[in-house]
Amino acid sequence: MTRISGRIVTPDAVVRGHLDLDGELIAAIVPDDAAGDDVIVPGFVDLHCHGGGGHTFTTGSAEAARAAAAFHLRHGTTTMLASLVSSPFELMRSAVLAYQPLVAEGVLAGIHFEGPYLSEVRCGAQNPAYLRDPSMSEIKDLIKIGEGAVRMMTVAPELPDALDAIAYLAGHGVLAAIGHTDATYDQTHAGVAAGATVATHLFNGMRPPHHREPGPVVGLLSSAIVCELIADNIHLHPGMLAFAARSAGPGRSVLVTDAMDATGMPDGRYELGGQEVVVADRVARLAHNGSIAGSTLTMDVALRNAVAAGLPLVDAVAMASTTPARLLGLGDRLGALVAGLRADLVVLSPDLTPTSVLRGGEAL
Structure with a gap:
């Protein structure tokens, strides 16, 4: 299990907490007010x-x-x-x-x-x-x-x-x-x-x-x-x-x-x-x-x-x-930080500059 922490941008809100990954999938979003200031967005x-x-x-x-x-x-x-x-x-x-x-x-x-x-x-x-x-x-x-x-x-x-x-x-x-x-x-x-x-x-x-x-x-x-x-x-x-x-x-x-x-x-x-x-x-x-x-x-x-x-x-x-x-018909597989979707995500600094990229849970 991989854990990435920060301000997680979900389809509905920005949630401060942890994004848990299980292999190539998003397993869970765990709220935690003590998480850092990195911004985590879908790929x-x-x-x-x-x-x-x-x-x-x-x-x-x-x-x-x-x-x-x-x-x-x-x-x-x-x-x-x-x-x-x-x-x-x-x-x-x-x-x-x-x-x-x-x-x-x-x-x-x-x-x-x-x-x-x-x-x-x-x-x-x-x-x-x-x-x-x-x-x-x-x-x-x-x-x-x-x-x-x-x-x-x-x-x-x-x-x-x-x-x-x-x-x-x-x-x-x-x-x-x-x-x-x-x-x-x-x-x-x-x-x-x-x-x-x-x-x-x-x-x-x-x-x-x-x-x-x-x-x-x-x-x-x-x-x-x-x-x-x-x-x-x-x-x-x-x-x-x-x-x-x-x-x-x-x-x-x-x-x-x-x-x-x-x-x-x-x-x-x-x-x-x-x-x-x-x-x-x-x-x-x-x-x-x-x-x-x-x-x-x-x-x-x-x-x-x-x-x-x-x-x-x-x-x-x-x-x-x-x-x-x-639009591409892939919304049930990727494009959002939601449990069950593929772990394509970008970790951004507070000024929204990329610091790391993961595709299918694997870091580049």
């Missing part, structure tokens, strides 16, 4: 990450994917999707075949395709050369060869055949996400009605709200959809982060990194989806037009930024762990 669950530590998910390299996952694990992310950007179908297919064994092994929780079925008007840092309308034959093939590894796909709902694609994804166990979209409010709600359940990095890569045409942002916030929020204080002002999180609530908000391979690396020149990216003072931008190109964020920093923006610690932890775990 983070990142639904949207393109890489980190100098390694990328976007090229379909299993070796790079394993190294990127290991980098983020050291920052407390115990469960993650490998996100690709818009790519030729051949690369999408080869990435599924390369990453499927990593999913089976538990290194990755699945694959997220952010594109290529996106709006050219709102493509952001997505390579416009690879954008195209949804292809049912491509989608069906990816899901088939993935054997459960494909877990999420971002689609712009206003594109031809997009609603059919969303319905097919939802009907085959794949999270359909709405993002990089110029959709109207009504087109957004049509996407939700077709089966979409996620908003890819709310606000970013979307038509801005207007009081006479609310567009996708208000359409998504006013639905039952779960909204990704990039809490790097660059993609979203802290006030906007807090506003969106309070509007949707912690059960419909998730913190994501949208990190690229430059995360944890020096400033300099990098590549994303065939386009050159310049990173300066932690901000990644396309070299040719200055568009923000992913982030250099880790989930521990996202949690600190969310709390600094005024969100309660319990809510911020739900957004970083519990809500995304539930």
Whole structure:
């Protein structure tokens, strides 16, 4: 039996006491007012990450994917999707075949395709050369060869055949996400009605709200959809982060990194989806037009930024762990500090800096 003491962040409260672990599972939470000031949170669950530590998910390299996952694990992310950007179908297919064994092994929780079925008007840092309308034959093939590894796909709902694609994804166990979209409010709600359940990095890569045409942002916030929020204080002002999180609530908000391979690396020149990216003072931008190109964020920093923006610690932890775990269908196994769940946890100092990470009860 392993015992870890401090302020334990449960789904309902912060409990000062001891967290008892029995092998890979949480055995019990024992209150004790004399326990220390460390903050114990569940392992983070990142639904949207393109890489980190100098390694990328976007090229379909299993070796790079394993190294990127290991980098983020050291920052407390115990469960993650490998996100690709818009790519030729051949690369999408080869990435599924390369990453499927990593999913089976538990290194990755699945694959997220952010594109290529996106709006050219709102493509952001997505390579416009690879954008195209949804292809049912491509989608069906990816899901088939993935054997459960494909877990999420971002689609712009206003594109031809997009609603059919969303319905097919939802009907085959794949999270359909709405993002990089110029959709109207009504087109957004049509996407939700077709089966979409996620908003890819709310606000970013979307038509801005207007009081006479609310567009996708208000359409998504006013639905039952779960909204990704990039809490790097660059993609979203802290006030906007807090506003969106309070509007949707912690059960419909998730913190994501949208990190690229430059995360944890020096400033300099990098590549994303065939386009050159310049990173300066932690901000990644396309070299040719200055568009923000992913982030250099880790989930521990996202949690600190969310709390600094005024969100309660319990809510911020739900957004970083519990809500995304539930969205992936893993809520009965992980994502919260509850007896019987897997002992994925991060021990933080009082200022919320990680001091240790455990996955399945094993310390890194």
